[in-house]
Amino acid sequence: MLYKFNNLKSMSDMKNKGIALAIIAMVLVVFAGCSSKKSVTKGAREVELPFSSKEFQTDKDNFRARNYGKSPDLATAKKIALQNAKSEIASSIQTTIKNVTDQYTNQRQVGNATEFESKFEELSRSVVNQKLSDIRIIGEKTFQEQDNSYTYWVAIEINKQSLIEGMNNQIGKDQKLQLDFDKYKYEEIFNKEMDKFQQGQQ
Secondary structure (H helix, E strand, O other): OHHHHHHHHHHHHHHHHHHHHHHHHHHHHHHHHHHHHHHHHOOOOOOOOOOOOHHHOOOOOEEEEEEEEEEOOHHHHHHHHHHHHHHHHHHHHHHHHHHHHHHHHHHOOOOOHHHHHHHHHHHHHHHHHHHHHHOEEEEEEEEEOOOOOEEEEEEEEEEHHHHHHHHHHHHOOOHHHHHHOOHHHHHHHHHHHHHHHHHHOO
């Protein structure tokens, strides 16, 4: 009987030791995580990039993008920055148009939805490429680096309404697309999609 009692006592001690070791291990892991986090941020300082504020972000009326270029030659730095910003804004517009077109085909009785979406995306790419030549520069900043090279930042925008009008004009030239296209319904969905950008910044 004494043996059983001692045995139970030793098992209880082992269980308590196991719990204590587990707690110590958890504390060490948390401490290690905190110390490693401190070591990562130690001596670092936050840097705010140019054109990060709300007025340079896409909203319900305009698509916007910002980017930079770096080169020993200022003109080349500007060219790189503008090209990068145009690529970014084009990608954003194409994604939005695809979302709008998907919603439109799901809500409307479109004859051949796959063909409609394919032709619409092809048409939208053409319109976006045309509109990229009409972008408006809304911000520029130039920095001369220590090695005398230049870093040029640019912010650009394209008006949503001009894109919709461009789409309408192109659709008017395609009789097959016209059959399945409801201008007002499409614009309504487009506006709702653009409103999401505005709401996301509030």
